[in-house]
Amino acid sequence: MTTKRIVLTTLVALIVLLAVLVYFVLDPSSPAMSKYFPKCPVYWFTGLKCPGCGSQRAIHELLHGNLAGAMHYNALLMAAIPVLVLYLIADVIKRRYPTLDNVLNHPATIITILTVVVAWTIARNIWGF
């Protein structure tokens, strides 16, 4: 590891730690606090919910161990976390076991992810969840 990389890793780790702390302590869903949290630009301009809407509230609930609450605010985020972990594992072990990485990066898998994201976005705007 070069010095540049160590500095960069430390910086990213610090930012993540700070974000975790902020989202743990402050509740973005409370009326008093919500105005200090950034708004989703898509919702702001179009009034439509994007796939990322509710992520801040969901992270707050998740950090307090409230899985049901997190699911309520943004179910896609909850679905994405295990998928992303799977991708990281596949990337780490791909030299020895390339199969998992190949399956995860197959065009069919990517198009499935895309379909799920788009379908979920349409559904949440129709039924308002």
Place this chain on the structure above:
Amino acid sequence: MRQYWINFKGNQQGPMSIDQLAQLGLDESAYVWHSGLPDWVKITSVPELSMLLSGNAQPTEQHHETASEEVPELPEQEPETTGEDVPSLDNVVEEPAHPQQVAPVQYQQYQQQGVPLEEVPKCPPTNLVWSIIATVLCCSIPGIVGIVFAFLTKKYYREGNLDKAQRMSDYGAWAVILSIMLGLISMPLSCAMNIFKMAM
């Protein structure tokens, strides 16, 4: 006459002429570099040297011809700058060491064309993980575009269209960057709006 640098069985030597190389008893595992090449290449891909491999002295007349053609280039090839000019061999040595990295599906396709495993081109990065993170955390519209480009990268790679795959990979990276930028811009902007509203 053209000067060659050779890496054979872990030993790097050079500059050497073709005649000197002929005495080394090289085989296909050797790598070679000469001025004008961007990086080390397998000895089999240099036509005038691949004749040395079988060990016959036949090509002697032939490389004398090539040597005379190359005379005008000679001043550039002065071996004074020996050490600096030779590119690092690290990446070349590392390349054949992890052949499993190449996806078997893609490999079969190249195998039919007779391309050795270590020369199968790798897929450019799809940025898929970053696109998903951008979709659920930052500004999601460019994030979704990033997923589309991830798909196109893989699609063109599997069709063997590497240039297009690389371009799609670059577009995907830009989509992720755009997503993060928009997220960062909207953050202080929405906070400023709130403060403005409160002041009214």
